Amino acid sequence: MRPAASLLILCLLAASGGPALAGETACWFENGAVVVPAAIGGMAGDYVLDLSAPRTLLHETAAQRAGYAETALTLPVLLAGQRTAPGPVTVQDLDYRNVGFFTPILGVIGADILGRYVVTLDFAPCRLDLELLGSAGRPRGRGLGVTVVGGVATVQAAASDGVGGVAGAFALDTASNGGVRARGPADAPRQKPAGTLPALSLDGVLRRDLPAVVAGELPDGVVGALGVQVLAGYRLRLDPAAGRLWLTPVAGHEKGPDVSAGP
Structure with missing residues (x-):
């Protein structure tokens, strides 16, 4: 359930035209996705946070209700105190993106907005922090190399179906209820796993028997996407300017019966 207080504060900021400062906001899990209070133009409400989406999207129902008839708009976005x-x-x-959500989803905040900031995402409790590029310190450790492919940040991973395997660029999908997502119908919901992936290797860790979602477009050159059932085991810190992603394991999540050290 979304925090009403956060949404109220967001609406007040949207109306007052407050300064664009680095900030943070509570987020929440709903239907296997990270949801945040945000506003596109004057349309404040619940938005899916999706690092694997190249573009920010607005539901046509919300746009029409606000008096917009066009399919391509130019509007500001307010998120975590940043306008x-x-x-x-x-x-x-x-x-199709609203399937299974308790409250209506007004749109999707994508990589075109999130890529302007250093993004830190905690999953338990859910919290999103945005910092201006170049203004943030770096965590200890080397982190994973990040390559932007088709507008989205990707990291190297490898997947196997037990017969063959594929390795390459995997996006970070914070909006799919599974461990991995493969390219599928553009208008298919991402909340119902369609099968099981026998093995996934990421940063030297091998995971077995992950629920797999087959839905949604991925940019050319992106092999697949890592879903929240993998990402939620970490604190994510993505710095596009540095080209690094730091994954800090969360105690009790990084190891389990189907997780082992990779080769």
Whole structure:
């Protein structure tokens, strides 16, 4: 359930035109996705946070209710105390992204917005921090190398179906209820796993028998996406300017019966 206080504060900030400072906001898990209070233009409400989405999307129902008839808009985004300059927002029918959510989802905050910041995401409790690029210190350790492919940040991983395998660039999907997501129908919901992936190797850790979602577009050159059932075992810190992703294991989540040290 979304925190009403956070949404109220967000609405007040949107109306007052507050300064764009680095900030943070509570988020929450719903239906296997990270959901945040945000506003596109004057449309404040619940938005899915999706690092694997190249573009920020607005539900056509919300756009029409606000008086917009176009499918391509130029609007500011307010998220975690940060207000962006007006930029491209794509209007789409997002009914398929609303499947299974308790409250209506107004849109998707994508990598075109999130890539402007150093993003830190904690999953338990859920919290999103945004820092201006170049202003943040770096955690200890080397982190994983990040390559932007088709507008989204990716890291190297490898997957196997037990017969063959594939390795390459995997996006970070904070909006799919599974361990991994493969390319599938653009309008299919991401909340119902369609099968099981026998093995996934990420940063020297081998995971077995992960629920797999087959839904949604991925940019050319992106092999697949890592879902929340993998990502929630870590604190994520993504610094696009540095080209690094730091994954800090959360106690009690990094090891389990189907997780082992990789080769």
